[in-house]
Amino acid sequence: MAWLRKEPDRAVAFDAFSRFLKQEGLDDVVPVWSLLWVDRHFASPTCPTEPFVLPPRNQWPKIVPTLRVIRDQVKPAIGPVQVVSGYRTAAFNACMGGARRSAHLQFGALDLMPRTPAQGEHEPYRSLCQMWRASPSNLKIGLGAYYDPTKKTSTRRQRFHIDTFGKRTWGFGYGTGTSFCLDAQSR
Numbered sequence: 001m002a003w004l005r006k007e008p009d010r011a012v013a014f015d016a017f018s019r020f021l022k023q024e025g026l027d028d029v030v031p032v033w034s035l036l037w038v039d040r041h042f043a044s045p046t047c048p049t050e051p052f053v054l055p056p057r058n059q060w061p062k063i064v065p066t067l068r069v070i071r072d073q074v075k076p077a078i079g080p081v082q083v084v085s086g087y088r089t090a091a092f093n094a095c096m097g098g099a100r101r102s103a104h105l106q107f108g109a110l111d112l113m114p115r116t117p118a119q120g121e122h123e124p125y126r127s128l129c130q131m132w133r134a135s136p137s138n139l140k141i142g143l144g145a146y147y148d149p150t151k152k153t154s155t156r157r158q159r160f161h162i163d164t165f166g167k168r169t170w171g172f173g174y175g176t177g178t179s180f181c182l183d184a185q186s187r
Contacts (some may be wrong), residue, residue, distance in 0.1 A: 039085035109163035129181035
């Protein structure tokens with residue numbers, strides 16, 4: 001990967017990160033390199049960033065509970081997923097209009113999309129909401145949708161957020177009020 005070769009210490013740091021995930025038994029949840037992927041949708045001349053960003057080592061443990069939830073809860077509910085956004089620097093997060101206290105800033109959140117497009121207009125989010133509602137509060141799953149799952153949309157827009165910073169949910173309006181998971185009809 002050209003990004004790793006750009007600076008001599010990157011490859012060493014990436015290897016250490018890969019070993020860390022392997023020790024945690026989480027190196028096969030998603031491709032390790034994808035955890036460092038910066039959100040390409042927002043990267044632009046206005047919000048410049050590297051294509052990949054490795055979080056500081058002291059933040060690596062914060063992704064562990066989130067990866068466990070993806071492995072044990074999300075993938076069984078909707079199948080394989082791909083990362084579309086991982087760690088964010090404070091400058092990039094502010095530029096793209098991210099939440100001031102975003103879990104991405106601490107490397108505790110991932111934005112994902114299903115690798116296999118869902119067939120139903122309410123999928124995969126209906127399954128994710130069922131998983132979220134059934135999950136014990138001690139898992140502290142944060143689940144957000146960046147699209148309105150009640151409207152037909154391009155499958156590439158079935159983007160959702162997972163973190164483990166508190167059991168909560170929000171929807172396309174970035175508030176609890178637009179969460180499909182709290183809609184009585186979706187239950």
